[in-house]
Amino acid sequence: MEYDVIIVGAGPAGVSCAYVLSQSGAKVALLEKSSFPRDKICGDALSIDVVHQLEWIDPRLAADFQKLENKLPSYGIRFVSPKGYKLDLPIIKNGVRKCGYTTERYVFDNFLLEQLKLNTSVEVFFNCTVKDLKVENNRVEISTDSGVFYCKTVVGADGAHSVVNKNTIKNPVDKDHFSAGLRQYYSNVIGFNSEQMIELHFFRELLPGYFWIFPLTGNKANVGLGVPSNVVSRDRLNLKEVLQKIIENEPSVKERFANAIPLEEVRGYGLPLGSKKRPVSANRVILTGDAAGLIDPFTGEGVANAIRSGRVAADILEKALRENDFSAKSLMRYDKELHRRIWSELKVSNLLKKMAIYPGVCDFLLKKAEQNHYVKNYLHDALADVHKRKFTTAPRFLFNLLFR
Numbered sequence: 001m002e003y004d005v006i007i008v009g010a011g012p013a014g015v016s017c018a019y020v021l022s023q024s025g026a027k028v029a030l031l032e033k034s035s036f037p038r039d040k041i042c043g044d045a046l047s048i049d050v051v052h053q054l055e056w057i058d059p060r061l062a063a064d065f066q067k068l069e070n071k072l073p074s075y076g077i078r079f080v081s082p083k084g085y086k087l088d089l090p091i092i093k094n095g096v097r098k099c100g101y102t103t104e105r106y107v108f109d110n111f112l113l114e115q116l117k118l119n120t121s122v123e124v125f126f127n128c129t130v131k132d133l134k135v136e137n138n139r140v141e142i143s144t145d146s147g148v149f150y151c152k153t154v155v156g157a158d159g160a161h162s163v164v165n166k167n168t169i170k171n172p173v174d175k176d177h178f179s180a181g182l183r184q185y186y187s188n189v190i191g192f193n194s195e196q197m198i199e200l201h202f203f204r205e206l207l208p209g210y211f212w213i214f215p216l217t218g219n220k221a222n223v224g225l226g227v228p229s230n231v232v233s234r235d236r237l238n239l240k241e242v243l244q245k246i247i248e249n250e251p252s253v254k255e256r257f258a259n260a261i262p263l264e265e266v267r268g269y270g271l272p273l274g275s276k277k278r279p280v281s282a283n284r285v286i287l288t289g290d291a292a293g294l295i296d297p298f299t300g301e302g303v304a305n306a307i308r309s310g311r312v313a314a315d316i317l318e319k320a321l322r323e324n325d326f327s328a329k330s331l332m333r334y335d336k337e338l339h340r341r342i343w344s345e346l347k348v349s350n351l352l353k354k355m356a357i358y359p360g361v362c363d364f365l366l367k368k369a370e371q372n373h374y375v376k377n378y379l380h381d382a383l384a385d386v387h388k389r390k391f392t393t394a395p396r397f398l399f400n401l402l403f404r
Protein backbone atom coordinates (compact mmCIF):
# COMPACT_ATOMS: atom_id res chain seq x y z
CA MET A 1 0.00 0.00 0.00
CA GLU A 2 1.55 3.30 -1.15
CA TYR A 3 0.83 6.72 0.37
CA ASP A 4 2.27 10.22 0.19
CA VAL A 5 2.51 10.38 3.97
CA ILE A 6 1.98 7.78 6.67
CA ILE A 7 1.40 9.01 10.20
CA VAL A 8 2.09 6.59 13.03
CA GLY A 9 -0.12 7.19 16.10
CA ALA A 10 -3.64 8.61 16.37
CA GLY A 11 -3.17 10.83 19.44
CA PRO A 12 -3.59 14.62 19.20
CA ALA A 13 -0.32 15.08 17.25
CA GLY A 14 -1.08 12.43 14.61
CA VAL A 15 -4.73 13.32 14.10
CA SER A 16 -3.96 17.06 13.81
CA CYS A 17 -1.23 16.41 11.27
CA ALA A 18 -3.51 14.09 9.26
CA TYR A 19 -6.40 16.56 9.39
CA VAL A 20 -4.39 19.53 8.07
CA LEU A 21 -2.40 17.54 5.53
CA SER A 22 -5.45 15.88 4.01
CA GLN A 23 -6.83 19.34 3.16
CA SER A 24 -4.01 19.76 0.64
CA GLY A 25 -5.18 16.66 -1.25
CA ALA A 26 -2.27 14.47 -0.09
CA LYS A 27 -2.88 10.71 0.14
CA VAL A 28 -2.53 10.08 3.87
CA ALA A 29 -2.79 6.97 6.08
CA LEU A 30 -2.88 6.90 9.86
CA LEU A 31 -1.65 3.72 11.58
CA GLU A 32 -2.75 3.18 15.20
CA LYS A 33 -1.91 0.23 17.41
CA SER A 34 -5.08 0.46 19.56
CA SER A 35 -8.74 0.44 18.67
CA PHE A 36 -10.61 3.64 19.55
CA PRO A 37 -11.85 4.91 21.91
CA ARG A 38 -8.72 4.15 23.93
CA ASP A 39 -7.40 5.38 27.26
CA LYS A 40 -4.28 7.54 27.50
CA ILE A 41 -2.63 8.09 30.88
CA CYS A 42 -2.78 11.84 31.36
CA GLY A 43 -3.94 14.55 33.77
CA ASP A 44 -6.81 15.23 31.31
CA ALA A 45 -6.33 19.02 31.51
CA LEU A 46 -6.79 20.83 28.20
CA SER A 47 -5.39 24.34 28.41
CA ILE A 48 -6.95 27.28 26.60
CA ASP A 49 -4.13 26.88 24.08
CA VAL A 50 -5.68 23.54 23.02
CA VAL A 51 -8.92 25.31 22.18
CA HIS A 52 -6.95 27.89 20.14
CA GLN A 53 -5.14 25.11 18.28
CA LEU A 54 -8.45 23.46 17.30
CA GLU A 55 -9.72 26.82 16.03
CA TRP A 56 -6.62 27.21 13.86
CA ILE A 57 -6.95 23.73 12.37
CA ASP A 58 -10.61 24.22 11.47
CA PRO A 59 -13.19 26.49 13.13
CA ARG A 60 -15.70 23.61 12.71
CA LEU A 61 -13.53 21.49 14.98
CA ALA A 62 -13.51 24.15 17.70
CA ALA A 63 -17.28 24.64 17.38
CA ASP A 64 -17.95 20.90 17.67
CA PHE A 65 -15.57 20.69 20.64
CA GLN A 66 -17.76 23.25 22.42
CA LYS A 67 -20.70 20.85 21.98
CA LEU A 68 -18.76 17.86 23.34
CA GLU A 69 -20.31 16.42 26.51
CA ASN A 70 -18.34 15.10 29.49
CA LYS A 71 -16.01 18.05 29.65
CA LEU A 72 -15.72 20.45 32.57
CA PRO A 73 -14.78 24.10 32.17
CA SER A 74 -11.89 25.02 34.44
CA TYR A 75 -11.29 28.71 35.00
CA GLY A 76 -7.69 28.66 36.11
CA ILE A 77 -4.90 27.00 38.07
CA ARG A 78 -4.37 26.81 41.82
CA PHE A 79 -0.72 26.48 42.88
CA VAL A 80 0.06 25.37 46.45
CA SER A 81 3.62 25.86 47.77
CA PRO A 82 5.48 23.51 50.15
CA LYS A 83 4.48 25.71 53.13
CA GLY A 84 0.88 25.83 51.94
CA TYR A 85 0.78 29.29 50.32
CA LYS A 86 -1.96 29.30 47.69
CA LEU A 87 -1.95 31.21 44.43
CA ASP A 88 -5.18 31.09 42.40
CA LEU A 89 -4.58 32.19 38.83
CA PRO A 90 -7.73 32.70 36.80
CA ILE A 91 -7.44 32.78 33.01
CA ILE A 92 -8.14 36.34 31.89
CA LYS A 93 -7.64 37.65 28.37
CA ASN A 94 -8.14 41.35 27.63
CA GLY A 95 -10.11 41.66 30.84
CA VAL A 96 -12.46 38.75 30.01
CA ARG A 97 -12.60 35.51 32.01
CA LYS A 98 -11.73 32.45 29.92
CA CYS A 99 -11.52 28.74 30.62
CA GLY A 100 -9.65 25.61 29.69
CA TYR A 101 -11.30 22.20 30.15
CA THR A 102 -10.80 18.86 31.76
CA THR A 103 -12.02 15.82 29.90
CA GLU A 104 -10.82 12.26 29.91
CA ARG A 105 -8.50 11.56 27.03
CA TYR A 106 -10.68 8.56 26.26
CA VAL A 107 -13.31 11.14 25.28
CA PHE A 108 -11.13 13.89 23.79
CA ASP A 109 -8.91 11.72 21.58
CA ASN A 110 -11.94 9.86 20.29
CA PHE A 111 -13.64 13.18 19.51
CA LEU A 112 -10.62 14.24 17.41
CA LEU A 113 -10.54 10.94 15.58
CA GLU A 114 -14.27 11.02 14.82
CA GLN A 115 -13.85 14.54 13.43
CA LEU A 116 -11.02 13.31 11.23
CA LYS A 117 -13.18 10.50 9.86
CA LEU A 118 -16.10 12.87 9.32
CA ASN A 119 -14.24 15.71 7.61
CA THR A 120 -11.35 14.11 5.69
CA SER A 121 -10.50 11.17 3.44
CA VAL A 122 -7.58 9.98 5.58
CA GLU A 123 -7.44 6.17 5.75
CA VAL A 124 -7.23 5.02 9.38
CA PHE A 125 -5.90 1.56 10.26
CA PHE A 126 -6.64 0.46 13.85
CA ASN A 127 -4.99 -2.46 15.67
CA CYS A 128 -2.01 -1.85 13.43
CA THR A 129 1.24 -1.79 15.40
CA VAL A 130 4.32 -0.48 13.63
CA LYS A 131 7.24 -2.82 14.31
CA ASP A 132 9.99 -1.60 12.03
CA LEU A 133 10.88 1.11 9.49
CA LYS A 134 13.40 1.33 6.71
CA VAL A 135 14.19 4.60 4.96
CA GLU A 136 15.14 3.65 1.39
CA ASN A 137 16.35 5.84 -1.49
CA ASN A 138 12.95 6.82 -2.80
CA ARG A 139 10.47 5.71 -0.10
CA VAL A 140 9.95 4.51 3.46
CA GLU A 141 8.99 0.89 4.17
CA ILE A 142 6.88 0.42 7.29
CA SER A 143 6.39 -3.09 8.68
CA THR A 144 3.38 -3.63 10.92
CA ASP A 145 1.56 -6.61 12.36
CA SER A 146 -1.07 -6.01 9.65
CA GLY A 147 1.25 -5.91 6.65
CA VAL A 148 3.78 -3.66 4.96
CA PHE A 149 3.07 -0.04 3.97
CA TYR A 150 5.08 2.37 1.79
CA CYS A 151 5.17 6.15 1.72
CA LYS A 152 7.23 9.13 0.61
CA THR A 153 7.58 10.40 4.18
CA VAL A 154 6.68 9.06 7.62
CA VAL A 155 5.48 11.13 10.59
CA GLY A 156 6.23 9.75 14.06
CA ALA A 157 3.27 10.69 16.27
CA ASP A 158 3.57 7.54 18.33
CA GLY A 159 4.19 9.06 21.73
CA ALA A 160 6.85 8.96 24.41
CA HIS A 161 8.35 5.61 23.38
CA SER A 162 8.22 6.26 19.65
CA VAL A 163 9.13 3.35 17.38
CA VAL A 164 9.63 5.83 14.53
CA ASN A 165 12.23 7.71 16.58
CA LYS A 166 13.95 4.49 17.70
CA ASN A 167 14.32 3.31 14.11
CA THR A 168 15.32 6.60 12.50
CA ILE A 169 16.48 9.72 14.37
CA LYS A 170 17.27 7.76 17.55
CA ASN A 171 17.00 10.58 20.11
CA PRO A 172 17.89 8.86 23.41
CA VAL A 173 15.73 8.91 26.55
CA ASP A 174 17.55 11.41 28.76
CA LYS A 175 16.65 11.30 32.47
CA ASP A 176 17.45 14.99 32.87
CA HIS A 177 14.73 15.81 30.34
CA PHE A 178 12.13 13.19 31.21
CA SER A 179 9.48 12.90 33.93
CA ALA A 180 7.59 9.99 35.39
CA GLY A 181 3.82 10.42 35.69
CA LEU A 182 1.21 8.49 37.70
CA ARG A 183 -2.54 8.75 37.40
CA GLN A 184 -5.46 7.41 39.41
CA TYR A 185 -9.12 8.29 38.92
CA TYR A 186 -11.18 8.87 42.08
CA SER A 187 -14.77 9.71 42.87
CA ASN A 188 -15.98 11.84 45.81
CA VAL A 189 -12.91 14.05 46.21
CA ILE A 190 -14.15 17.28 47.77
CA GLY A 191 -12.89 20.84 48.27
CA PHE A 192 -12.44 22.14 44.70
CA ASN A 193 -12.93 25.87 44.44
CA SER A 194 -16.05 27.24 42.80
CA GLU A 195 -14.15 27.92 39.56
CA GLN A 196 -13.15 24.27 39.19
CA MET A 197 -9.51 25.17 38.99
CA ILE A 198 -6.98 22.45 38.37
CA GLU A 199 -4.57 22.18 41.32
CA LEU A 200 -0.80 21.69 41.43
CA HIS A 201 0.59 20.99 44.92
CA PHE A 202 4.34 21.35 45.32
CA PHE A 203 5.62 19.13 48.14
CA ARG A 204 9.23 19.43 49.30
CA GLU A 205 10.26 15.82 48.54
CA LEU A 206 9.01 15.97 44.93
CA LEU A 207 10.36 19.34 43.78
CA PRO A 208 10.30 20.48 41.05
CA GLY A 209 7.67 17.77 40.55
CA TYR A 210 4.18 18.00 41.99
CA PHE A 211 1.02 16.23 43.08
CA TRP A 212 -2.12 17.18 41.15
CA ILE A 213 -5.88 17.03 41.64
CA PHE A 214 -7.98 17.93 38.61
CA PRO A 215 -11.79 17.94 38.82
CA LEU A 216 -13.73 16.05 36.13
CA THR A 217 -17.44 15.75 35.34
CA GLY A 218 -19.55 13.19 37.21
CA ASN A 219 -18.01 13.82 40.64
CA LYS A 220 -14.74 12.31 39.40
CA ALA A 221 -11.20 13.59 39.81
CA ASN A 222 -7.92 12.87 38.08
CA VAL A 223 -5.22 12.56 40.75
CA GLY A 224 -1.53 12.03 40.14
CA LEU A 225 2.13 12.84 40.35
CA GLY A 226 4.60 14.22 37.85
CA VAL A 227 8.22 13.96 39.00
CA PRO A 228 11.46 14.40 37.01
CA SER A 229 13.10 11.03 36.38
CA ASN A 230 16.44 12.21 37.80
CA VAL A 231 14.71 13.05 41.12
CA VAL A 232 13.01 9.63 41.14
CA SER A 233 16.32 7.80 40.70
CA ARG A 234 18.37 10.15 42.93
CA ASP A 235 15.98 9.69 45.87
CA ARG A 236 14.95 6.14 44.91
CA LEU A 237 11.32 7.18 45.12
CA ASN A 238 8.58 4.60 44.93
CA LEU A 239 6.03 6.90 43.34
CA LYS A 240 3.03 4.67 44.05
CA GLU A 241 3.87 4.76 47.76
CA VAL A 242 4.49 8.52 47.64
CA LEU A 243 1.07 9.07 46.05
CA GLN A 244 -0.64 6.92 48.67
CA LYS A 245 1.15 8.68 51.53
CA ILE A 246 0.18 12.12 50.28
CA ILE A 247 -3.48 11.13 49.98
CA GLU A 248 -3.54 9.48 53.42
CA ASN A 249 -1.30 11.78 55.45
CA GLU A 250 -0.83 15.26 54.00
CA PRO A 251 -2.86 17.62 56.20
CA SER A 252 -3.85 19.84 53.25
CA VAL A 253 -5.09 16.85 51.25
CA LYS A 254 -6.29 13.98 53.42
CA GLU A 255 -9.64 15.46 54.51
CA ARG A 256 -10.55 15.97 50.89
CA PHE A 257 -10.09 12.23 50.32
CA ALA A 258 -11.90 11.08 53.49
CA ASN A 259 -14.79 9.56 51.48
CA ALA A 260 -13.02 9.29 48.15
CA ILE A 261 -13.11 6.01 46.23
CA PRO A 262 -10.30 4.99 43.85
CA LEU A 263 -11.79 3.93 40.51
CA GLU A 264 -8.73 2.14 39.13
CA GLU A 265 -5.24 0.91 40.01
CA VAL A 266 -2.50 3.55 39.85
CA ARG A 267 -1.11 3.71 36.31
CA GLY A 268 2.07 5.35 35.03
CA TYR A 269 3.64 6.67 31.85
CA GLY A 270 6.62 8.80 30.80
CA LEU A 271 6.74 12.47 29.84
CA PRO A 272 9.53 13.51 27.41
CA LEU A 273 10.12 17.15 28.31
CA GLY A 274 10.82 20.01 25.95
CA SER A 275 13.67 21.31 28.10
CA LYS A 276 16.19 20.43 25.41
CA LYS A 277 16.25 21.02 21.67
CA ARG A 278 16.29 17.67 19.90
CA PRO A 279 16.48 17.01 16.15
CA VAL A 280 12.92 16.38 15.00
CA SER A 281 13.41 15.58 11.33
CA ALA A 282 15.69 13.58 9.04
CA ASN A 283 15.61 12.27 5.49
CA ARG A 284 11.90 11.31 4.88
CA VAL A 285 11.08 11.47 8.63
CA ILE A 286 9.36 13.96 10.93
CA LEU A 287 8.62 13.58 14.66
CA THR A 288 5.69 15.32 16.36
CA GLY A 289 4.18 15.59 19.86
CA ASP A 290 5.70 13.36 22.55
CA ALA A 291 7.74 11.50 19.95
CA ALA A 292 9.54 14.83 19.45
CA GLY A 293 9.73 15.57 23.21
CA LEU A 294 7.66 18.76 23.41
CA ILE A 295 6.01 18.58 26.85
CA ASP A 296 6.11 21.77 28.94
CA PRO A 297 8.86 21.02 31.51
CA PHE A 298 7.18 22.94 34.35
CA THR A 299 3.46 22.14 33.99
CA GLY A 300 3.66 18.78 32.19
CA GLU A 301 1.19 19.94 29.52
CA GLY A 302 1.77 18.31 26.16
CA VAL A 303 -1.53 18.22 24.27
CA ALA A 304 -1.34 21.78 22.89
CA ASN A 305 2.21 21.34 21.61
CA ALA A 306 1.31 17.94 20.17
CA ILE A 307 -1.43 19.59 18.11
CA ARG A 308 0.77 22.57 17.23
CA SER A 309 3.60 20.33 16.02
CA GLY A 310 1.14 18.26 13.95
CA ARG A 311 -0.05 21.45 12.23
CA VAL A 312 3.47 22.69 11.56
CA ALA A 313 4.53 19.27 10.24
CA ALA A 314 1.56 19.24 7.86
CA ASP A 315 2.48 22.68 6.46
CA ILE A 316 6.08 21.66 5.86
CA LEU A 317 5.06 18.33 4.30
CA GLU A 318 2.66 20.06 1.98
CA LYS A 319 5.58 22.14 0.65
CA ALA A 320 7.81 19.06 0.44
CA LEU A 321 5.14 17.23 -1.57
CA ARG A 322 4.77 20.18 -3.96
CA GLU A 323 8.54 20.33 -4.47
CA ASN A 324 8.89 16.52 -4.42
CA ASP A 325 11.80 16.95 -2.02
CA PHE A 326 11.81 14.90 1.21
CA SER A 327 15.51 15.22 1.92
CA ALA A 328 16.90 16.01 5.37
CA LYS A 329 17.63 19.55 4.16
CA SER A 330 14.08 20.13 2.96
CA LEU A 331 12.49 18.76 6.15
CA MET A 332 14.91 20.71 8.36
CA ARG A 333 12.48 23.62 7.76
CA TYR A 334 10.22 21.79 10.23
CA ASP A 335 12.81 21.93 13.03
CA LYS A 336 13.34 25.63 12.41
CA GLU A 337 9.66 26.53 12.25
CA LEU A 338 8.67 24.42 15.24
CA HIS A 339 11.45 25.78 17.43
CA ARG A 340 10.70 29.33 16.31
CA ARG A 341 7.12 28.89 17.51
CA ILE A 342 7.60 27.08 20.79
CA TRP A 343 11.15 27.48 22.05
CA SER A 344 10.81 30.78 23.90
CA GLU A 345 7.83 29.48 25.93
CA LEU A 346 9.61 26.22 26.69
CA LYS A 347 12.66 28.17 27.87
CA VAL A 348 10.53 30.10 30.37
CA SER A 349 9.01 26.87 31.67
CA ASN A 350 12.43 25.34 31.99
CA LEU A 351 13.57 28.31 34.04
CA LEU A 352 10.53 27.96 36.32
CA LYS A 353 11.30 24.25 36.69
CA LYS A 354 14.87 25.07 37.72
CA MET A 355 13.69 27.66 40.27
CA ALA A 356 11.09 25.26 41.67
CA ILE A 357 13.84 22.91 42.86
CA TYR A 358 14.16 25.11 45.96
CA PRO A 359 11.27 24.97 48.48
CA GLY A 360 12.10 28.47 49.77
CA VAL A 361 11.91 29.91 46.26
CA CYS A 362 8.52 28.22 45.65
CA ASP A 363 7.15 29.60 48.92
CA PHE A 364 8.54 33.07 48.23
CA LEU A 365 7.29 33.27 44.66
CA LEU A 366 3.77 32.05 45.38
CA LYS A 367 3.39 34.24 48.47
CA LYS A 368 4.74 37.29 46.68
CA ALA A 369 2.67 36.74 43.53
CA GLU A 370 -0.52 36.32 45.59
CA GLN A 371 0.05 39.71 47.25
CA ASN A 372 1.33 41.63 44.25
CA HIS A 373 -1.38 42.81 41.85
CA TYR A 374 1.03 43.80 39.11
CA VAL A 375 2.57 40.32 39.07
CA LYS A 376 -0.80 38.60 39.39
CA ASN A 377 -2.29 40.49 36.45
CA TYR A 378 0.75 39.71 34.46
CA LEU A 379 0.48 35.98 35.23
CA HIS A 380 -3.22 35.98 34.23
CA ASP A 381 -2.14 37.20 30.80
CA ALA A 382 0.63 34.63 30.60
CA LEU A 383 -1.82 31.83 31.41
CA ALA A 384 -4.26 32.96 28.70
CA ASP A 385 -1.62 33.49 26.02
CA VAL A 386 1.49 31.31 25.76
CA HIS A 387 3.28 34.02 23.75
CA LYS A 388 3.18 36.35 26.74
CA ARG A 389 5.05 33.87 28.95
CA LYS A 390 8.43 34.95 27.68
CA PHE A 391 7.98 38.34 29.33
CA THR A 392 8.13 36.68 32.76
CA THR A 393 11.91 36.63 32.30
CA ALA A 394 12.04 40.34 31.42
CA PRO A 395 13.90 42.58 33.91
CA ARG A 396 10.80 44.74 34.50
CA PHE A 397 8.70 41.75 35.54
CA LEU A 398 11.42 40.39 37.81
CA PHE A 399 11.95 43.83 39.39
CA ASN A 400 8.23 44.12 40.12
CA LEU A 401 8.12 40.59 41.51
CA LEU A 402 11.01 41.21 43.88
CA PHE A 403 10.56 44.82 44.93
CA ARG A 404 6.97 45.98 44.48
Ligand SMILES: Cc1cc2nc3c(=O)[nH]c(=O)nc-3n(C[C@H](O)[C@H](O)[C@H](O)COP(=O)(O)OP(=O)(O)OC[C@H]3O[C@@H](n4cnc5c(N)ncnc54)[C@H](O)[C@@H]3O)c2cc1C
Nearest residue numbers: 009011012013033042043044045130159181289290302303
Ligand atom coordinates in the same frame (compact mmCIF):
# COMPACT_ATOMS: atom_id res chain seq x y z
C1 LIG B 1 0.79 11.07 33.66
C2 LIG B 1 0.69 12.12 32.58
C3 LIG B 1 -0.10 13.26 32.79
C4 LIG B 1 -0.23 14.22 31.77
N1 LIG B 1 -1.09 15.27 31.96
C5 LIG B 1 -1.29 16.16 30.96
C6 LIG B 1 -2.29 17.16 31.08
O1 LIG B 1 -3.04 17.23 32.06
N2 LIG B 1 -2.44 18.04 30.06
C7 LIG B 1 -1.68 17.96 28.93
O2 LIG B 1 -1.83 18.82 28.04
N3 LIG B 1 -0.75 17.00 28.78
C8 LIG B 1 -0.55 16.08 29.75
N4 LIG B 1 0.35 15.06 29.57
C9 LIG B 1 1.09 14.97 28.32
C10 LIG B 1 0.19 14.45 27.20
O3 LIG B 1 -0.45 13.27 27.60
C11 LIG B 1 1.02 14.19 25.93
O4 LIG B 1 1.87 15.28 25.70
C12 LIG B 1 0.11 13.99 24.71
O5 LIG B 1 -0.68 12.84 24.85
C13 LIG B 1 0.99 13.85 23.44
O6 LIG B 1 0.19 13.52 22.34
P1 LIG B 1 0.79 12.64 21.15
O7 LIG B 1 -0.26 12.61 20.10
O8 LIG B 1 2.14 13.11 20.82
O9 LIG B 1 1.00 11.18 21.76
P2 LIG B 1 -0.04 10.17 22.42
O10 LIG B 1 -1.22 10.88 22.94
O11 LIG B 1 0.76 9.34 23.36
O12 LIG B 1 -0.52 9.27 21.20
C14 LIG B 1 0.34 8.35 20.60
C15 LIG B 1 -0.48 7.32 19.84
O13 LIG B 1 0.41 6.46 19.13
C16 LIG B 1 -0.02 5.12 19.25
N5 LIG B 1 1.16 4.27 19.06
C17 LIG B 1 2.22 4.14 19.89
N6 LIG B 1 3.12 3.27 19.38
C18 LIG B 1 2.61 2.84 18.20
C19 LIG B 1 3.05 1.92 17.21
N7 LIG B 1 4.22 1.25 17.33
N8 LIG B 1 2.28 1.69 16.12
C20 LIG B 1 1.08 2.33 15.98
N9 LIG B 1 0.61 3.22 16.90
C21 LIG B 1 1.35 3.46 17.99
C22 LIG B 1 -0.62 5.05 20.65
O14 LIG B 1 -1.53 3.96 20.80
C23 LIG B 1 -1.30 6.43 20.76
O15 LIG B 1 -2.65 6.38 20.33
C24 LIG B 1 0.48 14.07 30.56
C25 LIG B 1 1.28 12.92 30.35
C26 LIG B 1 1.36 11.96 31.34
C27 LIG B 1 2.17 10.71 31.09
